[in-house]
Amino acid sequence: MKLYRDGDTFIAPKGSYFEGNVKINGNFIVPPCTHFWGHLAVDGNLELGPHSSVRYKVTCRNAVIGSDVKIGGDVNVEGDITVCDNAKMPLINAGGDVILRPGVETGDVKSSGTIYIFGKVKSGKLLGRQVKVLRNPADEYRGDYAVKQDVISESEESGFSFEKTQEEYQQEDY
Structure with missing residues (x-):
């Protein structure tokens, strides 16, 4: 060939x-x-x-x-x-x-x-x-995955708790 x-x-x-x-x-x-x-x-x-x-x-x-x-x-x-x-x-x-x-x-x-x-x-x-x-590969590429993990760990350490839905994270521009 x-x-x-x-x-x-x-x-x-x-x-x-x-x-x-x-x-x-x-x-x-x-x-x-x-x-x-x-x-x-x-x-x-x-x-x-x-x-x-x-x-x-x-x-x-x-x-x-x-x-x-x-x-x-x-x-x-x-x-x-x-x-x-x-x-x-x-x-x-x-x-x-x-x-x-x-x-x-x-x-x-x-x-x-x-x-x-x-x-x-x-x-x-x-x-x-x-x-x-x-x-979801799209989360990793956009950076949303890392942001969500940081927010979760910070709220657990400080004792302060707040939650956002996945839709709210996707609507925000980073």
């Missing part, structure tokens, strides 16, 4: 498939609906597009795994990895942070950094420096 090259970044054509093992010396951008029938090893960063699949293991420096991706083997990442909605894989080993989005199905997750879980995921053991489970 032909790959396009831009510096040290390689780009596969949309909807392509690769028989056997694939080794990329650089970064690799994989568009949607691309399939690998062997191992995938990337020396740089990997962006694996939605609805793609890899039959066996994946190895790379940093990774973004798109939604509805299916990987049949372990995912080994030297740095950070983000796994988008409804992706499936048996194991994640990461040297940095791990972000798991809603619907992800995986076995054990091992990380040297923090494991962030957004929404409901199916997983085995979560082994990392910290594990943070966040209900």
